[in-house]
Amino acid sequence: MFKILFLYLFLFFISCFSKNHEITYHNNGKVKYNVSYKNNKLDGVAITYDEDGNIKNKTNYINNQLHGQWIDYYPSGKIQHIINYSYNLKDGEEVWYYESGNIKSKIVYDNDIVSKDLIRWSDNGEIIND
Numbered sequence: 001m002f003k004i005l006f007l008y009l010f011l012f013f014i015s016c017f018s019k020n021h022e023i024t025y026h027n028n029g030k031v032k033y034n035v036s037y038k039n040n041k042l043d044g045v046a047i048t049y050d051e052d053g054n055i056k057n058k059t060n061y062i063n064n065q066l067h068g069q070w071i072d073y074y075p076s077g078k079i080q081h082i083i084n085y086s087y088n089l090k091d092g093e094e095v096w097y098y099e100s101g102n103i104k105s106k107i108v109y110d111n112d113i114v115s116k117d118l119i120r121w122s123d124n125g126e127i128i129n130d
Helices: 002-017
Strands: 019-025 031-038 044-049 055-062 065-073 079-086 089-097 103-110 113-121
Touching: none
Parallel strands: none
Antiparallel strands: 019 031, 031 044, 044 055, 055 065, 065 079, 079 089, 089 103, 103 113
């Protein structure tokens, strides 16, 4: 009897802390979202795709909070934007890129507060003054 009770309790606790994986699809059958949940909260990498199957963005979550990098992509697959989060707060560099790969702008955050002002560049690398 003790073994059966122990087994039920063990399975209950495993199910409470297990990760669930969810994939949703566009009408054309291509993947739209690929996300992971833990305890019914976003946890892990969430990937969004456009209708052609190109990655639109990758986002990291812990316990339903943005934590880690959020990366947006151009349809070509090149990086458009990267921002770092620490428990839903912008923390670190936020960088935007031209499709050429050159940096468009950069700003630095410390716990959601700007710690280094925005710098912008033209696509040929010259600093843009406002």
